Amino acid sequence: MAEQLIIEGGSKAEKYQTLLPQTRALLDHETDQVAALANLCAALKMTFDWLWVGFYVVKNNELVLAPFQGPIACTRIPHGKGVCGAAWKENRTLVVPDVDAFPGHIACSSSSRSEIVVPVRLPDGQVAAVLDVDSEQLNQFDDVDAHFLESIVAPLGRLFTAAPANAAP
DSSP states (O other), rough: OOOOOOOOOOOOOHHHHHHHHHHHHHHHOOOOOHHHHHHHHHHHHHHHHHHHEEEEEETTTEEEEEEEEESOOSSSSETTOOOOOHHHHHSEEEEEEEEGGSOOOHHHSSSOOOEEEEEEOOOOOEEEEEEEEEEEEEOOOOOHHHHHHHHHHGGGGGGGGOOGGGGGO
């Protein structure tokens, strides 16, 4: 794939529809986890210009910061804590319209107003990582984002291997 994105359309769904095949092309033959996560962060940040786009990887029963784009972030997040830890614990996408209203929200950046966290699953369904996206706008994310972001991260599971360190407490 070329080192540039071609994004067409004005609506959010149209942007995702042109982005999705390009992210699949980025991942099709990639075998390196860091390279894949880094390029997906860049593609999403370039397309939508959100405040923060990044991954946290499950290591030793906590989420550890992985490739991201945006301001400095929290380095480690405990299982079940904050939006990322809750998405990991519940093994589901969480859309948070107002982070200040989320019980136990971890404020890595005071500029963050809304958030979406999408689990990256191993082939057996266990969570191996999460995609975390923050916006400076309230109510930035919805079911359209959840649907497309889940599709974008789905191929990543093959880059992770199940190990006792990846198991939730």
